[in-house]
Amino acid sequence: MNRNILDKEVQQFIKANREKSPTEIALKKSPFQNVSSAELASQIDGWQRSVKKLPTWAYSDGIYYPDKINLEQCSSEHTALIKQTLIAKGSRVIDLTGGFSVDSCYLAQEAEEVIHCELNEKLSEIVAYNARILRVNNLKCIATDGIAFLEDAEDDAFDYIYVDPSRRVNQGKVFLLEDCEPNIVANQTLFLRKSRYVISKLSPLLDISTALSSLKHVRFVYVISLDNDCKELLFIQERGYEGECTIRSIRLFQDQLQTFEFTYEEERAIISRFLLPQKYLYDPDVSISKAGAFKSIGKYFGLGKIHQHAHIYTSDQLQVNFPGRIFEILDVRPYSSLKKQNPWPQANIAIRNFPDKVEVIKKKFKIKDGGHTYLFFTTDINNQLIIIACKKLA
Template sequence: MNNRILDKEVQAYIKVNREKSPSEIALKKSPFSDVSSSEIAAQIDGWQRAVKKLPTWAFSAGIYYPDKINLEQCSSEHTALIKQTLITKGSKVVDVTGGFAVDSCYMAQEAEIVVHCELNERLSAIVKHNATVLGVNNVVCIATNGVDFVQQQEDGSLDYILIDPSRRINHAKVFLLEDCEPNIIAAQDMFFRKSRFTICKLSPLLDISTALQKLKHVKLIYIISVDSDCKELLFIQDANYTEAPKLVAIRLFLDQIQTLVLTQEEEKQTLIRTSQPLTYLYDPDVSITKAGAFKTVAKRFNLFKLHTHSHLYTSSDLEPDFPGRAFLIQEVFELSAFKKRTSLEKANVSAKNFPMKVEEIKKKFKIKDGGNEYLFFTTDYLGNPIVIHGHKV
């Protein structure tokens, strides 16, 4: 951490140039003898990454940005706010894999103390500086191995452990929980002795059922999407919990939030109704599909499915609170008649429960991407391939 970057004249220079290309700045000669052009470029790159993801950081004077990989891997403010709601007022929290400390800073607004553990000494120093700038005075930064730190604490002395195991080991991606670093499977029993609750932030690509076979006492699973992109899976472990976990699908979009709570057993027991396309078509958000709430979402919103395996829904009356996209159906075509009966050359194409992929469809029917028209290539409840033309509601 080069403290010279925090000098007023350097910060003023960064502010004036922060909307310019970082690579362009890196090629220029630095106006400062003890701050390189690459260091200035890195701070500008950090600010540009933070503007949408971390606006509180971006618009606070004196923030020091770390390496871009730390910004890529950190939580957004939207998802950090969800974690803030998971802890009780006045609790003691240890963030085992602290990183850039977005989660730590938000949890600190509820907690009595948050201990931020980070092996990277430079990153730990950056977090300590930024916490002071942000006025978050109850985050204690320790450059240490977080698992070792927790192990050294007295049994029952903590309220929450937050851990985000790395899925990159020696620059290679790993996919099994036990291959991540730290190994949360091996550490979970020790965690339960130190703290009743463990919050595991896991890859959105992880199979939920597989994870449940390895993680003990899971009480809640949060599936969080931001603007239709699944960002986080949070597994909340409660040492005292022995029942089936609840799944909480959370959709964050346009500063709104939609939530659907269910259990895997509820989904299994739910009966569905199928129908030909009616007036409206619904395409569920990724948080719903990741939660496996294919039948539950139909029941909750009184919808029909187009087919048992076509995760598209329909209704005669609009359901404005549906967690996903809604379309007013313009036309429904049998696949064999589609090309003869439409002159659409530009549309947004989706394929669900359909034998062809989107790229194949666009090539075959000579459809270009974009515009306000939407085409869904799917299968109806009789097993017939159909095309639904709709406009977004």
């Protein structure tokens, strides 16, 4: 951490040039003797990456930005807010894999104290400095290995353990939960001895059922999406819990939040209703699809599925609170009719349980992207290939 970057003149320069290209700044000679042009560019790049993802940091004067990989890997403020709701007021928390501390800082707003463990000494120093700027006075930064620190702690030293295992090991990407660092599967007995609750932030690519077979005492799984992009899976373990795991999908969009919860036991017991396309079409948010609530969501909103393997739904009555995109159906045609005449030279195309890919369809029928028409190429309950033309309502 180069503290010369915090000098008033340097900070003024960064603020005055923060809208410029970091590459442009890096190629120019630095106006400061003790701060290189590369360091100036890195701070400007950090600010630009933080504007949408971390506005509290971006619009607080004097923030020191770390290497870009730390900003790429950290949580957004949107998802950190969700984690803040998971802990009790005045609790004791340890973040075993601290990183840039976005989650730790939000947890600290509810906790009595948060211990932030980070092996990278430079990053730990940056976090400690930024915490003072942000007035997060109950965040204690320790440059150490979180597992080693936890092993030395007394049993029940904490109320919550928070861990975000790295999915990059030895410069390569890993896909199995057991291959991440730290190995939360191997360490879960240790975790549940030191704390009653364990909150694990896991990759959105992870298969939830596979993870549940490896982790014990999971009470909740949170599937969090932001603007229809699945961002995180949170697994909440509670010492001694043996009941059914509740799956909660959380949809964040346009400064709104929608939640839906179910259990896999309930999902398995539901018999779906199937319908030909009615007046409205519903395309569930990725948080619903990733959670696997394919039958539960239809039952809850009284919808019919278009086909067993096409996870889109239909109804005659509008369900305005459906967690996903909502369309009014304008036309339904057999796919074969498109060979004779294509009435849609421009449209937004989606496929659901359909043999051809989007690019193939666009090329075959000369359909340009965009416009106000949405075309769903799918299979109906009679196993007929159809096109559902819609306009988007929400």
